[in-house]
Amino acid sequence: MVQGLLAEDYGIRREVQCLSREFNVILRKEPEGGYSVRCVELPGAISQGETEEEALANIKEAILLVLDEVEKRALCPPENCRKEVVVV
Numbered sequence: 001m002v003q004g005l006l007a008e009d010y011g012i013r014r015e016v017q018c019l020s021r022e023f024n025v026i027l028r029k030e031p032e033g034g035y036s037v038r039c040v041e042l043p044g045a046i047s048q049g050e051t052e053e054e055a056l057a058n059i060k061e062a063i064l065l066v067l068d069e070v071e072k073r074a075l076c077p078p079e080n081c082r083k084e085v086v087v088v
Helices: 052-075
Strands: 002-009 012-019 025-029 035-039 046-049
Touching: 025 052, 035 052, 046 052
Parallel strands: none
Antiparallel strands: 002 012, 025 035, 035 046
């Protein structure tokens, strides 16, 4: 499924086309209450919530933030790097 998203990038609104993608998450009930959740494919995507529903909603936001950061780094690589495209 393809959907249009609006992204804020340096104050400029632009439309971005992206594919929906499934991610595996680990949801854990915490002894002190609430739930923690982390994405298996994106180790930096970690969140929590008071309920399962809240934790799952929060991990979606965390995943989007990590993906946004990955995209920014890919578009602006360090000086000693070069961006290449590989077809698999």
